[in-house]
Amino acid sequence: SQQGEEDPQALSIQEGENATMNCSYKTSINNLQWYRQNSGRGLVHLILIRSNEREKHSGRLRVTLDTSKKSSSLLITASRAADTASYFCATDAGASGSRLTFGEGTQLTVNP
């Protein structure tokens, strides 16, 4: 199974609400990253959190990492219709840092 597994698979909210997506993984990691994919397009990197960090912010994004539970969450505050996309977590667990393992993604729909 995937190293990263996201929950929920789909999330539908109203504009202005917060959206929270969760990711669980199985092995020790160097870092965990979140990517966004607009429908049928390439993935775009959003934020990276290292294994020795617990929380990171970037604009309206907040990522937390709990290595004891092997889980991470992505919070998008004050969501906008333009945030509608699929969001993927990816774990970097290799010694050389060369490979990422992607989860199955959360489809977020923000309704105007």
Place this chain on the structure above:
Amino acid sequence: DADVTQTPRNRITKTGKRIMLECSQTKGHDRMYWYRQDPGLGLRLIYYSFDVKDINKGEISDGYSVSRQAQAKFSLSLESAIPNQTALYFCATRGGTKNIQYFGAGTRLSVL
């Protein structure tokens, strides 16, 4: 112009045909990757390359081959396409000190 360019963007082919998907990058990165994405699934790694002389199999390399013609070019071939290779294919690069990957816009391949 896009930093990571994939051609073609869409391709329809028949079972048994040989297909080549091309990827070129202007980011000057050494590391390049090929992934496939199926509906409802995350990205699965097909092949990756650390430099022109270093090619590595990913988790689903059967039925695929690659060629790293230059630092900037990494091609994926399906020697004899089959319908279950119908998917969205992404090329990505990685460079610098962070394991952040930069994706092309994808190639949508349909094998009839």
